[in-house]
Amino acid sequence: MNTTIKEMNGELVAHMEGRLDTAAAAQTEKDLQPLNDCEGKNIVLDCNALEYISSSGLRLFLGVLKAAKAKGSRVFITGMNNDIRNVFAMTGFTNLFEFR
Amino acid sequence: MDAHRESLLAEFRQRQPHLVQLADEARARLDDALKQQGLQVAALEHRVKKEDSLAGKLERKGSKYHTLDDITDLLGMRIITTYTDDVDKVAAIVAQVFEVDWKESVDKRKLHELDSFGYNSLHYICRLPQGSAAPELCSLRFEIQMRTLLQHVWSVINHDTGYKSDVQIPREYLRQFNRIAGMLELIDDEFSRLRTSLSDYRRRMLSLVASGRLDEVELSVDTWHSYLETKPFERLNRRIAAVNQAEIIPASMEPYMPVLRHLGLLTLGDVQRFIEADADDAYLMAVSELAVTDLDILAESVGLQNLCFVHALKNGGGRASVTRILDLLNPNTDNTPLAEAIVRRAAALPFMQL
Numbered sequence: 001m002n003t004t005i006k007e008m009n010g011e012l013v014a015h016m017e018g019r020l021d022t023a024a025a026a027q028t029e030k031d032l033q034p035l036n037d038c039e040g041k042n043i044v045l046d047c048n049a050l051e052y053i054s055s056s057g058l059r060l061f062l063g064v065l066k067a068a069k070a071k072g073s074r075v076f077i078t079g080m081n082n083d084i085r086n087v088f089a090m091t092g093f094t095n096l097f098e099f100r
Numbered sequence: 101m102d103a104h105r106e107s108l109l110a111e112f113r114q115r116q117p118h119l120v121q122l123a124d125e126a127r128a129r130l131d132d133a134l135k136q137q138g139l140q141v142a143a144l145e146h147r148v149k150k151e152d153s154l155a156g157k158l159e160r161k162g163s164k165y166h167t168l169d170d171i172t173d174l175l176g177m178r179i180i181t182t183y184t185d186d187v188d189k190v191a192a193i194v195a196q197v198f199e200v201d202w203k204e205s206v207d208k209r210k211l212h213e214l215d216s217f218g219y220n221s222l223h224y225i226c227r228l229p230q231g232s233a234a235p236e237l238c239s240l241r242f243e244i245q246m247r248t249l250l251q252h253v254w255s256v257i258n259h260d261t262g263y264k265s266d267v268q269i270p271r272e273y274l275r276q277f278n279r280i281a282g283m284l285e286l287i288d289d290e291f292s293r294l295r296t297s298l299s300d301y302r303r304r305m306l307s308l309v310a311s312g313r314l315d316e317v318e319l320s321v322d323t324w325h326s327y328l329e330t331k332p333f334e335r336l337n338r339r340i341a342a343v344n345q346a347e348i349i350p351a352s353m354e355p356y357m358p359v360l361r362h363l364g365l366l367t368l369g370d371v372q373r374f375i376e377a378d379a380d381d382a383y384l385m386a387v388s389e390l391a392v393t394d395l396d397i398l399a400e401s402v403g404l405q406n407l408c409f410v411h412a413l414k415n416g417g418g419r420a421s422v423t424r425i426l427d428l429l430n431p432n433t434d435n436t437p438l439a440e441a442i443v444r445r446a447a448a449l450p451f452m453q454l
Contacts, residue, residue, distance in 0.1 A: 055394070055396045091395055092400070100432055
């Protein structure tokens with residue numbers, strides 16, 4: 001699992017690549033830490049290269065959303081494959097995030 | 101400047117630190133009292149008069165004031181309410197917190213003749229109650245103005261355009277001001293009436309929800325919130341969560357309002373029947389998907405979401421209706437592939453075989 005964060009057009013974009021499972025969650029959590037300093041900038045979780053997400057990954061996404069909302073930022077998810085969208089639907093996460 | 105005015109200004113300079121202390125003390129007491137009564141005001145502001153402003157006042161009407169104590173607005177506070185009904189509530193609170201000098205206080209709202217309109221504000225001249233603070237603070241008087249937002253708007257504009265001006269304002273402009281004052285008074289009353297009507301409506305709806313007469317309750321944001329307090333989806337959510345011993349996290353159900361309307365549910369009675377009719381199938385649908393995963397986190401909306409899919413499919417809505425539901429929840433993405441997957445998986449469920 002590989003996560004990189006870049007600032008693009010005034011937004012913080014986290015590119016996520018690989019399988020976000022329980023084993024990868026701890027490292028990914030550290031990699032996503034800079035998003036906590038979003039200071040009003042919107043966040044984009046770029047899932048174009050994300051292959052899989054587990055419950056641990058969903059919890060990480062939720063953590064990002066909670067921290068961002070507290071700072072008045074919005075979180076967008078982009079590029080989810082059909083399997084991951086299914087996971088979001090199965091768990092009722094469909095309307096928790098904004099998709100692009 | 102004459103000696104009398106000079107001596108009043110000198111006395112004012114000495115008194116200024118006490119006025120600043122008094123301002124902080126009175127403000128804190130008012131803030132506390134309003135908070136305790138749960139009364140939200142649009143603004144609470146205060147100011148200690150500036151020396152140049154006092155000098156101007158003495159210049160204009162100095163002979164009227166024999167001592168500095170005759171000037172009651174050296175400290176001025178202003179409470180601006182959103183609704184006209186709240187001005188009297190605020191006044192009652194002020195009278196509880198401070199000693200009001202009733203002889204000097206004026207209700208400008210009552211000064212108008214039947215056919216005149218204009219400055220509408222309630223002015224109380226107050227003191228801190230004796231013994232509740234240092235004697236040098238309790239002896240000082242201050243003015244509290246209470247008015248609505250619209251009265252404040254009128255007053256600010258009136259002040260800005262004419263008050264303290266050396267030029268006599270022509271009658272036609274004064275008439276125009278008064279016409280606006282009359283209109284604002286009418287709007288103030290209408291806003292208050294609207295608030296009262298809405299409160300009555302909410303109370304009526306809540307009582308219908310509480311008494312279970314749900315068919316009489318139209319589905320609206322307010323009634324939906326009240327209905328959700330009865331936790332109508334909790335049982336279904338728990339059944340679904342039990343499959344993987346999942347944690348249920350809070351989620352807003354508000355985005356589902358347009359979905360329920362799309363499904364033709366117009367009253368809370370319709371929603372109640374929809375739950376009763378479709379809960380078992382919604383459970384089966386959720387389980388058929390979750391049981392083959394180890395997903396152990398679910399949003400609180402999972403039960404309602406599956407109910408909506410089941411209802412749409414059972415009523416012949418097919419892929420188009422499921423896509424529409426997803427579009428209402430997530431408008432900025434192509435929901436067709438997900439809708440197709442949901443319909444495909446649901447095809448094997450018993451309710452689709454009937």
